[in-house]
Amino acid sequence: MNLLFSFFDWLAGFFGNGENWSGPSGIPMRLLEHLEFSALALALAVLIAIPLGLLIGHTGRGGVIVVISANLARALPTLGLLVMFVLLMGTASSLPVIIPLVLLAVPPILVNTFEGIKGVDPDLRDAAFGMGLRGPQVLGRVSVPVALPLILLGCRLAAIQVVATTTVAAYTGLGGLGRFVIDGFATKDYSSVVGGSVLIVLFALVVQALFALAQRVTVSPGVSRRVKVR
Amino acid sequence: MITFDAVTKRYPDGTVAVDRLDLEAPTGEITVLVGPSGCGKTTSLRMINRMIDATEGRILLDGAPVQDIDPPTLRRGIGYVIQQAGLFPHRKIVDNIATVPHLLGWDKKKARARAMELLERVGLDPGLAGRYPFQLSGGQQQRVGVARALAADPPVLLMDEPFSAVDPIVRTSLQDELLRLQAELNKTIVFVTHDIDEAIKLGDRVAVLRVGGKLAQVADPKTLLSDPADDFVREFLGRDRGIRRLQFISTEGLRLRTDMTGDAAGPWRLVVDADGRPTGWVSRERPDELEPYGTFVRGRDPMRSALDAALLSPSGCAVAVDEDGKVVGVATRETLDEALAEAADG
Ligand SMILES: Nc1ncnc2c1ncn2[C@@H]1O[C@H](COP(=O)(O)OP(=O)(O)O)[C@@H](O)[C@H]1O
Numbered sequence: 001m002n003l004l005f006s007f008f009d010w011l012a013g014f015f016g017n018g019e020n021w022s023g024p025s026g027i028p029m030r031l032l033e034h035l036e037f038s039a040l041a042l043a044l045a046v047l048i049a050i051p052l053g054l055l056i057g058h059t060g061r062g063g064v065i066v067v068i069s070a071n072l073a074r075a076l077p078t079l080g081l082l083v084m085f086v087l088l089m090g091t092a093s094s095l096p097v098i099i100p101l102v103l104l105a106v107p108p109i110l111v112n113t114f115e116g117i118k119g120v121d122p123d124l125r126d127a128a129f130g131m132g133l134r135g136p137q138v139l140g141r142v143s144v145p146v147a148l149p150l151i152l153l154g155c156r157l158a159a160i161q162v163v164a165t166t167t168v169a170a171y172t173g174l175g176g177l178g179r180f181v182i183d184g185f186a187t188k189d190y191s192s193v194v195g196g197s198v199l200i201v202l203f204a205l206v207v208q209a210l211f212a213l214a215q216r217v218t219v220s221p222g223v224s225r226r227v228k229v230r
Numbered sequence: 231m232i233t234f235d236a237v238t239k240r241y242p243d244g245t246v247a248v249d250r251l252d253l254e255a256p257t258g259e260i261t262v263l264v265g266p267s268g269c270g271k272t273t274s275l276r277m278i279n280r281m282i283d284a285t286e287g288r289i290l291l292d293g294a295p296v297q298d299i300d301p302p303t304l305r306r307g308i309g310y311v312i313q314q315a316g317l318f319p320h321r322k323i324v325d326n327i328a329t330v331p332h333l334l335g336w337d338k339k340k341a342r343a344r345a346m347e348l349l350e351r352v353g354l355d356p357g358l359a360g361r362y363p364f365q366l367s368g369g370q371q372q373r374v375g376v377a378r379a380l381a382a383d384p385p386v387l388l389m390d391e392p393f394s395a396v397d398p399i400v401r402t403s404l405q406d407e408l409l410r411l412q413a414e415l416n417k418t419i420v421f422v423t424h425d426i427d428e429a430i431k432l433g434d435r436v437a438v439l440r441v442g443g444k445l446a447q448v449a450d451p452k453t454l455l456s457d458p459a460d461d462f463v464r465e466f467l468g469r470d471r472g473i474r475r476l477q478f479i480s481t482e483g484l485r486l487r488t489d490m491t492g493d494a495a496g497p498w499r500l501v502v503d504a505d506g507r508p509t510g511w512v513s514r515e516r517p518d519e520l521e522p523y524g525t526f527v528r529g530r531d532p533m534r535s536a537l538d539a540a541l542l543s544p545s546g547c548a549v550a551v552d553e554d555g556k557v558v559g560v561a562t563r564e565t566l567d568e569a570l571a572e573a574a575d576g
């Protein structure tokens with residue numbers, strides 16, 4: 001009861017404090033930093049992993065490489081990489097944060113895209129080729145729409161991991177929502193810790209909701225079977 | 231016309247799927263490739279639209295070697311229907327049918343109108359146009375597959391066991407539908423099946439292949455049944471080859487008796503209504519009871535129907551009728567026997 005009371009107290013203290021809403025360490029700025037790091041990392045990962053996954057899945061060549069490299073990348077400790085890149089490159093740019101985040105985001109997107117395209121029913125591809133679609137047309141007009149739920153799943157998993165890990169980027173002195181938590185612990189400012197955590201959770205939820213929306217809009221009802229059977 | 235000229239297909243692993251095949255599929259006819267599983271039917275079919283390339287020999291399409299045509303261009307001019315329909319799950323039925331017209335750059339409206347026309351042509355409710363494939367039954371999907379293959383009005387249609395995955399009743403109706411369509415469209419069709427009954431029902435010409443991809447015999451169904459080239463073909467045609475042959479023997483020359491109606495004296499008398507249509511048989515023993523009868527249309531129905539009609543009735547006789555259903559005579563055991571004996575000789 002007491003704890004719950006303090007929780008709301010801290011929350012009110014954090015969000016009610018006008019100073020927290022402006023300046024380089026205010027909520028809008030931190031939110032923007034968080035968004036920038038995660039969006040940039042995710043965008044780069046998508047640009048690398050989706051074309052690669054499509055190509056390998058479509059041609060059926062190099063599948064082993066995908067799985068091996070994905071597992072290798074997964075085994076890398078992101079936090080360790082983060083610290084290493086910051087030590088090597090300093091904090092003048094956001095690059096030392098972006099690189100490990102991209103490495104983190106590529107495997108789920110790559111593997112799911114590859115598996116999605118590879119898993120398209122061979123009869124379906126056969127019919128598509130048999131009607132005179134060319135290779136890229138089969139990929140773009142048939143395989144991708146059919147594999148889209150898996151491709152989006154890969155992106156969503158990557159986004160969740162990136163958003164969560166960006167929080168940790170604060171350890172290295174770079175910005176983002178994690179700063180509220182880390183700085184708050186350092187200065188025993190618990191309303192900052194609690195407020196920051198709530199912001200992080202909300203941010204992750206919004207990202208999830210966006211992906212759910214994207215899925216609804218882009219996946220054909222014929223694939224998701226989201227149509228009433230009359 | 232499609233011509234196989236000494237075509238051989240050897241797969242990279244050394245399997246010879248088709249061995250020096252010489253075959254012609256005449257324009258406007260249904261040519262059926264039939265044979266046991268693994269005899270090279272699918273491989274032969276897919277070499278026509280270059281889904282597979284021949285190792286040796288040539289395939290000519292109206293005299294032009296298919297090897298000289300860019301595969302996607304070639305395929306857009308050849309309808310292709312496969313066993314699992316292979317409809318695009320993310321596209322509505324109408325868009326599935328319009329696939330090739332879209333590829334050929336038809337105007338959107340025209341492609342849609344054509345798709346709607348075909349939907350009806352293959353016996354589907356136009357209300358299905360806006361549905362997705364998963365909302366259709368297997369038989370309906372297969373009809374859409376046929377409509378899709380016909381969309382750009384290609385002169386040639388390749389069909390690989392298109393009706394094998396549906397239940398027997400649906401299969402029969404799909405076969406009848408194909409024959410009806412073909413009577414209107416006169417496509418050059420190459421149809422692959424492992425089912426000899428289907429081959430005999432659909433084929434103008436039937437090519438029997440044996441494992442190893444060698445042609446065993448090619449003939450019209452009637453000749454195939456009466457003169458199998460060797461033991462393999464005879465075996466493949468099965469035990470009821472004789473019964474099946476009756477399908478191809480005409481009832482045109484069947485001798486009929488016309489003295490069994492009215493107040494005929496024999497053990498069985500055929501009762502006919504005022505319009506001359508049959509109502510039933512009456513026996514001498516029980517003159518008050520009408521017994522069942524079976525009919526066949528003389529000249530149009532084959533001998534198999536006449537025999538079937540005879541077996542349906544306790545009288546042992548088949549009632550011959552004209553196209554309007556009016557009685558023209560009766561085929562008795564004796565007259566059927568005569569016809570069968572003649573068929574066995576010829
Ligand atoms: N891609 C392939 N590689 C190697 N062998 C194959 C391939 N496709 C088919 N075969 C073999 O070629 C033979 C003919 O196959 P197929 O044309 O599919 O026969 P059918 O359609 O009559 O059942 C079979 O022995 C089959 O195992």
Ligand SMILES: [Mg+2]
Binds near residue numbers: 271272273
């Ligand atoms: Mg086959």
